[in-house]
Amino acid sequence: MASNDDYLRLDRQICFSLNAATRAFGGVYRTLLKDLGLTYPQYLVMLALWEAPAAEGLPVKGLGERLRLDSGTLSPLLKRLEANGLVRRERSARDERSVTVTLTAAGAALKERAVTVPQKIAQATGFELAEIEDLRERLNRLTEALDGAAL
Amino acid sequence: MASNDDYLRLDRQICFSLNAATRAFGGVYRTLLKDLGLTYPQYLVMLALWEAPAAEGLPVKGLGERLRLDSGTLSPLLKRLEANGLVRRERSARDERSVTVTLTAAGAALKERAVTVPQKIAQATGFELAEIEDLRERLNRLTEALDGAAL
């Protein structure tokens, strides 16, 4: 039977494995995205914008919900993207509290150079697509459980 | 058949799910560890020290290898732990380049209050132990593949 000490053992910590995998991914993304001049969180923002109906853009709040990022992370990140000429930030006319983020031509064009990234990532994992899907499903379920956990 | 656009779709990104799960875990750990006055990376360091042969301590390098953390992360983290009275840092007599990290009495005592953390975490996931083990194995395999990926 497992003792308390066993539970504390480093190599049993699921979160440690999760962190390690996240950081390993980080390294691969860093390499792949260096050419595009993006960090991984910046890439996520670009993904969301590339998916959005062109020319309409997304409010900062919408980006935050989609990417699970708050304004403390997004505000400076978006400023850097703007400084690099990939997005524009404008106060919404309808609601002056809201800021709409829109792709510039350069930002939209970058998509062409990004389309190969996911395949390269999938390849680097050494996993079959179905296995990746399965893992993704488990992780999403895990996240949901953790978010809803009563502590 | 999946198109390039499909591959780019946010909800298909395994890494996004991984990040989300990592951050969800972070929130749960933050809550659980607040009482102990530890952050999650600090908790990992303490786990490693609690596991080590008592009174001997571990070199910074050993901690880094075990936890996948480099000196840029560990040095300030260990200073904070030392400032909080949980560890001591001493230059090794045998090799003056090396710094040995040892638990203080307070650091060793903290283990008693930490033993319940892993069970609470396991409970918060809503997963069976076997399922956690399975996920951990997959993640470790993933990390290994990513670390070894030729880009």
Added chain:
DNA sequence: CGCAATTCAATTGTGCACAACTCAATCACG
């Protein structure tokens, strides 16, 4: 032995995560 290469910890600088807070715009309710 003597010196170049390596090792180890620390530091610097950039970017992200998150909590706590500010401030203005908007909303809701009496």
Added chain:
DNA sequence: CGTGATTGAGTTGTGCACAATTGAATTGCG
């Protein structure tokens, strides 16, 4: 309509991740 609550973005401060560099100690090789 007015006022108190809420919302949205931004800022500040702390801590972590990582790249690049420094400097001292050690190792290895001729």
